[in-house]
Amino acid sequence: MSRIVLDVRGLKTYFYTYEGVVKAVDGVSFSIREGEFFGLVGETGCGKSVTALSVMRLVDPPGRIVGGEVLLDGIDILKLSEKEMQGVRGRKISMIFQDPMASLSPLMKIGEQIAEVLRKSSKEVSRERILDLLKLVRMPSPERVIDSYPFELSGGMRQRAMIAMMLSAKPRLLIADEPTTALDVTTQAQILNLLKEMKRELKLSLWLITHDLGVVAELCDRSCVMYAGRIVECGTIREIFREPLHPYTRGLLEAIPKVHLKVDRLATIPGTVPDLIDPPSGCRFHPRCPYASYRCIESLPEAVSFTPTHIVFCHLYSGGIKA
């Protein structure tokens, strides 16, 4: 089995607001191996992006990491100084966002922006090297793009330019936060194919953050489902999609429209995402769960393992029996 690149253990990130303490990430644990594509999936506001920003140590006040460990190649990066952390960001862990325009400078040509990142990790910065990177991400017309400003490119080309920039530092881990959400369906498929090719060619480790289970099924080897600041189920893609255990995972999968089924109404999960200043006691999903019992209201479910990879946090399985 390949080495673990990132090991997140019991991570807690809280926001100290005037209204109260928002427990956005509350004891999250997972790991990502070399060459693995890992998906963290959940509804908007469940804490997946805050988890990634915590790993990058980019949480702004009033947010604060209050507990846990983040081991990158065995070293707890939560203990590094800010100066040491600057050497980690971009070089060891890179991050691409939903809107590449938010990360690209509108005033610099694409080639200059890639050169700036390259200079941090290598003395050899040439036009040929930048063109090679643009060709690596299958950029159409790289000779033109290298001298273009971001506003002259389409959304898909800007995302390719961002991926080229992030790969230029040869990071140990690439974090992609909703990388295809802002793109049309055709461009989305092209970017997903590109990431698959990068996996094959570069043995890239990727942490994908998304609300889209379809993208996870298409791209990832393994996934964890997050709800209200906590992980509720983890497994291989086959385990999550063929044998979902947690009622929330099942609800998410049932809510995906199926083209071969004619239905009057799409399935939904009743209720709304809880307020994380005053989250529900016990299992945070209990107000929306059709199987909730007093036990669910009173106590937090422990992890139950069905296989070395398939883990669920739900009282339905505390005897190790599948419902």
Ligand code: SF4
């Ligand atoms: Fe539902 Fe209880 Fe399981 Fe939570 S612990 S998902 S409330 S059955």
